[in-house]
Amino acid sequence: MSVKSLRQTVQGLLPSLTPVRFVAEDGTPVAKPPVGYSEPSEEALREAYRRMVLGRRFDTQATALTKQGRLAVYPSSRGQEACQIGAVLALRPDDWLFPTYRDSVALVTRGIDPVEVLTLLRGDWHCGYDPAATRVAPQCTPLATQVLHATGMAEAQRRKGEDGVAMALIGDGATSEGDFHEALNFAAVLRAPVVFFVQNNKYAISVPLARQTAAPALAYKGIGYGVRSEQVDGNDLVAVLAVLTDAVAHARAGHGPVLVEAHTYRMDAHTNADDATRYRDAEEVERWGAADPLSRLETHLRARGVLTDADTAAAREEAEALAADLRTRMNADTTADPMELFDHVYADPTPQLLEQRAQLAAELAETALTQED
Amino acid sequence: MAETTKVTMAQALNTALRDALREDDRVLVFGEDVGPLGGVFRITDGLTRDFGEERCFDTPLAEAGIVGLAVGMAMGGFRPVVEMQFDAFAYPAFEQIASHVAKLRNRTRGRLTLPMVIRVPYAGGIGGVEHHCDSSEAYYAHTPGLKVVTPATAEDAYWLLRDSIADPDPVVFLEPKKLYWSREDTDLGRRGALPFGRAAVRREGRDATVVAYGPSVPVALAAAEAAAAEGIELEVVDLRTIVPFDDETVTASVRRTGRCLVVQEAQGFAGVGAEIAARVQERCFHSLAAPVLRVAGFDIPYPPPKLEHAHLPGVDRVLDAVDRLQFGDEPDTRHLLKGAVA
Ligand SMILES: Cc1ncc(C[n+]2csc(CCOP(=O)(O)OP(=O)(O)O)c2C)c(N)n1
Ligand SMILES: [Mg+2]
Numbered sequence: 001m002s003v004k005s006l007r008q009t010v011q012g013l014l015p016s017l018t019p020v021r022f023v024a025e026d027g028t029p030v031a032k033p034p035v036g037y038s039e040p041s042e043e044a045l046r047e048a049y050r051r052m053v054l055g056r057r058f059d060t061q062a063t064a065l066t067k068q069g070r071l072a073v074y075p076s077s078r079g080q081e082a083c084q085i086g087a088v089l090a091l092r093p094d095d096w097l098f099p100t101y102r103d104s105v106a107l108v109t110r111g112i113d114p115v116e117v118l119t120l121l122r123g124d125w126h127c128g129y130d131p132a133a134t135r136v137a138p139q140c141t142p143l144a145t146q147v148l149h150a151t152g153m154a155e156a157q158r159r160k161g162e163d164g165v166a167m168a169l170i171g172d173g174a175t176s177e178g179d180f181h182e183a184l185n186f187a188a189v190l191r192a193p194v195v196f197f198v199q200n201n202k203y204a205i206s207v208p209l210a211r212q213t214a215a216p217a218l219a220y221k222g223i224g225y226g227v228r229s230e231q232v233d234g235n236d237l238v239a240v241l242a243v244l245t246d247a248v249a250h251a252r253a254g255h256g257p258v259l260v261e262a263h264t265y266r267m268d269a270h271t272n273a274d275d276a277t278r279y280r281d282a283e284e285v286e287r288w289g290a291a292d293p294l295s296r297l298e299t300h301l302r303a304r305g306v307l308t309d310a311d312t313a314a315a316r317e318e319a320e321a322l323a324a325d326l327r328t329r330m331n332a333d334t335t336a337d338p339m340e341l342f343d344h345v346y347a348d349p350t351p352q353l354l355e356q357r358a359q360l361a362a363e364l365a366e367t368a369l370t371q372e373d
Numbered sequence: 374m375a376e377t378t379k380v381t382m383a384q385a386l387n388t389a390l391r392d393a394l395r396e397d398d399r400v401l402v403f404g405e406d407v408g409p410l411g412g413v414f415r416i417t418d419g420l421t422r423d424f425g426e427e428r429c430f431d432t433p434l435a436e437a438g439i440v441g442l443a444v445g446m447a448m449g450g451f452r453p454v455v456e457m458q459f460d461a462f463a464y465p466a467f468e469q470i471a472s473h474v475a476k477l478r479n480r481t482r483g484r485l486t487l488p489m490v491i492r493v494p495y496a497g498g499i500g501g502v503e504h505h506c507d508s509s510e511a512y513y514a515h516t517p518g519l520k521v522v523t524p525a526t527a528e529d530a531y532w533l534l535r536d537s538i539a540d541p542d543p544v545v546f547l548e549p550k551k552l553y554w555s556r557e558d559t560d561l562g563r564r565g566a567l568p569f570g571r572a573a574v575r576r577e578g579r580d581a582t583v584v585a586y587g588p589s590v591p592v593a594l595a596a597a598e599a600a601a602a603e604g605i606e607l608e609v610v611d612l613r614t615i616v617p618f619d620d621e622t623v624t625a626s627v628r629r630t631g632r633c634l635v636v637q638e639a640q641g642f643a644g645v646g647a648e649i650a651a652r653v654q655e656r657c658f659h660s661l662a663a664p665v666l667r668v669a670g671f672d673i674p675y676p677p678p679k680l681e682h683a684h685l686p687g688v689d690r691v692l693d694a695v696d697r698l699q700f701g702d703e704p705d706t707r708h709l710l711k712g713a714v715a
Contacts, residue, residue, distance in 0.1 A: 126480035137448070138480050142472045148438060149473070152445020159427070160450065178465070182438030189433055344479045345517055347486070347541040350570075350617040 015219035015231045019263050022238035025291050027299025037242040042306045044089065048237050049301055050315045051085045052294050055105040057319035058114055061326050062104065062121075066272045070330050071121040075102050079235070079267030082293035083199045085109050086240030086262075087167060090248050096157075096166040098137045098150040102199070103169050110136055114322065115329050124336050144170060144177035147196060151187045154194035154251070165251045167195040167244075173204020175218050184225040187257035195247045196227075196259045199234060201266035206279040222259035234262025235293040238300070265291070338364060377560045383553040385527040386416045386492075388561055389534035390454065394424050397452065400538060402429040404439055404456030404492075413458055414494055414553055436466040440491060444473050447487045447543075454538055460495040460547075461504040467512070474543045475518030487543045490534070495523075496588045496638050498551035498685060500678040506550075507675055508639030510587075513545040514615045514648070521615040523547040525590035528559040529573075529613055536569040549588035572619040574626065578606035581632035581698050584623055584649055586612035589636040589686065596636075596691035605695060615645055620652060627653050628660040632698045634668055636686055641669030663699040 001009070020034045033039070040048070059078050066074040077084055084105040091097060099106055107117045112129045119128020120139060127138035137153075140146035150168035157164040174180060175198060187194050198218050202209050215221060222229030228250065232243040240262055247258035265288035269276035276285075301307035342349055342357040349357065380388075393400045402420055404412075408431035411418030420429035432439050436457060443453035457463035463470075470491065478486045497506035513521045522537055522544055524530040530548070537544035567573055575590065576597050585593035590611045597607035608626050612619065627633045633653050635646040650665040668686045676684045 125482060126476075127482070130484050131481055132484050138477075138485075142468060145437075145441060145469060145473060148441025148469070149445035149448065152442040152447075153449045154445070155442065156446045156449025156451055166445070178435075179437050179441060179469075182433070182435040183441070185433050185435070186438050186442055340482075344481075344483045346478070346520070347483075351620060352618065 010223070013223045013226065013228050015217065015222070015229045015261070019231045019233045020239050020243050021233040021236050022242065023236045023296060023300045025235075025296060027296050027303060029300070034239070034242075037239075037246055040238060040241045040245065042304075044241065045238065045297070045301060046306060046311065048085055048089055048241060049297050049307060049311075050318070051089070051109050052081045052237065052297060053312075053315040053319050054322055055081045055085055055109055056294055057323050058108050058326065059105055061323040062118065063268065063272065065118075065327070065330050066121075071118060072123045073271050073273055074121055075104075075271045076268035077102050077105050077266070079288065079292065080199055080201055080264045081105060082237040082240050082297070083197070083234045083262045083264055086237055086244050087169060087197055089241055090244035091165065091167055094135060095164050095248070096135045096137065096150065096153050098146040098153070098166060098168040099139050100143075100146065100169055100171060100174075101139050101141050102171060103139065106169065107136060107139070110134060112136065114326050118330065122330070122334070124334055143174035144179040144183070146170075147180050147183035148186070150196075151183045151190070151192050151194050151257075154187065154192040154257075155190050158191070158193055158254075163193075163252050165193045165195060165248050167197055167248070169197050169199065171204060172198060172200040172202065172209055172218060173207060173212055175221060176212050181221075181225070184222065184227050184257070184259065188226040191254070191256040193251035193254065194257045195244065195251055196257065197244065198259070198261045199264055200261055201264050203266060203270070203280070205270045205274065206276075208279075217261060219259060219261040227257050227259050228255075229259040229261070231261045231263065234264030235291045235296060237293055237297045264293075377558040379556045380527045380559055380561060381554050381556050382524070382527045382530045382548070383414060383416055385531040385559075385561060386534055386548065387418055387420075389531045389538075390417060390420060391423070393454070393535060393538045394420065394428055397538075399450060399452040400428070400454060401446065401451050402454050402456070403432050403443075405434055405458045406431060407456050412456060414550070416492070416494075416548070416553075417456065436463060437469050440466040440469040440474065443489050443491075444469065444477070444487060447489045448477075448485055452488050452538060454490045454492065457491060457493045459501075459505050460493055460507040460509045463491070463493050463509065466491075470513070470519070470545070471516050475516045478542065479518060486541055488538075488541050490537045490544045490546050492534075492546045492548060494550045494553075495547045496549050496551065497675060497681050498588060498638075500681070501550075502678060503675065506681070508588075508637070508670070510547055510615055511639060511644050513547075514645055518543070519616060520544045521547065522613070523549065523587035523615060524613065525549065525552065525575075525585075525587055525611050526559075527555070527557045528561065528565060529611075531561045532564055533569065533613060540569070547587060551588055552591070555591070567613070570614050570617040570619060572613055572622040573611045574608060574622065575611045576607070576609040578608035578630065580606045580608075580630060580700070581634060581695060582608045582610060582623070582626040582630045583634045583636060583691070584610045584612065584653075585636040586615060586645070588638050592687060592691060593636050596688045596695070599688055599692060600695055605700070607695070618649075618652075620656065623649065623653065624656045627657040631660050631662040633657070633661070633665045634691065634694050634698070635665065636668045636691055638670055638685055640672045641667050642672045644669060663697075666694045666697060668694045
């Protein structure tokens, strides 16, 4: 390879020096719009705004339900809505999404019933929705493991001659896990149509990014594997949607995987069980509050005349209805059937599982009898 | 009657992969060096040549990556058969196996299933240096959601692998390395009588039951041969599948013989043999004339090649245990011998 074409190859893989951004924190367009990306249509932006209002309200409602004891735990993504919504809106319904525990808002945006999204955290079962029908894998907790599954799914689509894409969501801390690196490498070697979308919210529970990596940005992890990479302002919905739409198109066209890092911030603690004051100060949180993705998009779209008072009122009303419905249904007590514990271990239960099932049935019958006495 | 031919276990496995690739387009074979080389044990010999890169291919060198990729591809409609190069080198994939391969059906209430096979050459007896001889079956058998299979004959190697590939659930398929080159007369085209999940009685005997699996089956059979010369008739049960476990066959045999030995190559503590011994006591207590004994490797990291003979349970260790099955009515007092700490 000539030096010139080598340089071109390397530059084609490297991310832009600063995160791609269309809209500044105050809602005004940036002076120099990023090159190489087309701005999403006004229609798409209005829809994204509506989804962000819904997503934000879902998130605050889930946090409230947790405080009321209705959820075992809730990892909030407040502040990350531009990422969650941008990711889903960049995909076709027949593309696959591989989310983490953090990405409930993305799932709601995908159209999954919010109650089914919360089944895991409510403690009824490990996954409440149908992954095959929704093409959303179960929310993944073992960090970075899902990134390999997305790669495998993308590779399956490619081999079947289908043009579907898979997108893996992953946090900044999880990029230190081996599976993330193996997935980047496999995807590049196989040219699998997969998009790796890192939501760099600056913390892995309490551990700040500086303890996770010495790279100039996480997006630079792509070059070592030959994966095209980009970084984006994760609180600028316009930019997130533009960059991810481009990444998905690149993968779909058969040009191989793409790594996108979004710079964002987790406004709440890791989960309701975490005390974030032990590792970050209030000023930092306040500073990021000023970069809020929802108000930024609203200001921007209003200034452009794309969004009216009626639009924002309608979105807020829809969000309140979603929250009210969620409260009603989540406040209803559910009963989980203990007999189901044995149903899905294997296609057909082993003789031992049948014995244990009978044992549990007898135990429960006994308990029921004593309670009657 | 179909003719039998001499077949090694390695050939039987290769034939099973070929037949599966031919009969089902969804079957894919991948792993480290499984392509043009044919695998370090040549189990995938010629598959890339005969079925093409698309059906049998080399991956980057990363075990979690191989298994994680297989998970996604199985979700996407394929039936991956992946090779871990050696037992101890499957450990990087353990998180994928324990947290995803074993659990996906359960997590999703059966909406996503993983028909996939993880082939692992395992156990010792081939003079391998460290990290090449682990008996890792207990890790997998202890993980609900996995099926764990280990053949002891070429015929079983063929049919159990075919059944594993066709199975709707993930299978960890453990191939006893030391038996790869053992030959037997068989007709692979003719399915034996036993279904997947049933143990085989390899030798009938009235005096005691020896339960074995994989690499220990030939040891148990050789011991039975030797014991017969002394007038003791051992019944040898070959599990074939550790999960599902065939309580019925094992229990029926022990109730008949009244005595039981379990032979495994793996270190004994918290091993599969311990589970079998416990199950036998629970089910056959009133038929037992002696405690159920385990014959196992020692609780040590796998020894260097020059010492593996001292570690591996051979015919003599099995026969010693047979002696302790209280045929002469004396209680077993071995735990009172010098060095015992009880
Ligand atoms: C393999 C593994 N190790 C540890 C954990 C415990 N854990 C859960 S979330 C988390 C932090 C992850 O941080 P990051 O990847 O940045 O995602 P975020 O939570 O910020 O969205 C840790 C350590 C885990 N889930 N999986
Ligand atoms: Mg983080």
